[in-house]
Amino acid sequence: MQQQLETWVQQAKKGDQQAFYQLYHQFKGRVYAICLRLLADRGQAEDATQEAFVRAWQQLPGFRGDSSFSTWLHSISSRTAVDIWRKNKVMRLVVDEEPEEQGYVDAPEMPQLEQAILRLPSQARAVFVLFALEGYQHNEIADLLGIAEGSSKAQYHRARQLLRSWVDEN
């Protein structure tokens, strides 16, 4: 499988869209998962997934293979979703909406914890997803989200606390 993956990457680098489709098919679920968990909105997550793959296509000629393709794509996906998250943040400030109400997705088919993550307040959710699921450090998250490192840590603990209480409710 790894060898097949490398072949697709090499072919896609040369402009082969069929090979890129195979990569898309292989990774769309993971990319969508990052986007949905960060944005808590199916429509935005789908847009972000498409955008992440478009960026990957554009940046692929520069992919040197220092990290695995999967890691590289994850990084692009996280950053793409964060870009949209930041735009949403600006919009929230402009329209003065209550952040706690943002992003709730009614998804009864999803596991309990998955649903709870989507219910988290926007910033706590972003920090939690980036730290607990994507493996970023708090200083990196602070840079990505434009917040203080201390805020990142505080939001993470807040997220965990909320998740523990919500999951326990059901």
Added chain:
Amino acid sequence: MKTEQQLDAMISQLAPALEPQRDLWPELSARLEPRQRRGYGAWLGVAAAAVLTLWFWPQQLPLEPQLTQNGAQAGVNATQAPQAQAEMSLLAVSEQLTRQLNEEQTRQLKALQQIPDGFSDWSKQIAIWNKAQAQIELALAYQPDNQKLIQQLQRLQQQQLSYIAKLVETSELT
């Protein structure tokens, strides 16, 4: 309330992938721009255009003598001198370009991973063209206005470019 350990256990069980509800590929693929192929073909086209432009330009300069206060003949000499100078410098630029073109051709041809059938002696062929062109350039150094020599050189360069284009095209098809 769940304990921290229970929460960690639940986090570790989260699915690594979630499926989008609709097919994202059609819209996505429409946004994928074809990769710019700065291949041999495009490069050869640019090089050929540059060489031919440089060759034809000096020959098409308008020959319109201008009268000056010192009389017609002086005016003609005054315009011919800069023109001849321009032709000389263009010839020098063209020769320089030809040399660079030849070096680049050889470098890129050597980089071809697979030489198609019928082109195994490509380096010999290129060397023959280069030698012929060098001889004409030598003659042109003594007779820079000789149109026959210039046309001969143009023909050789065109033949060489066509040969390389054919080689590259065949190579890309195999």
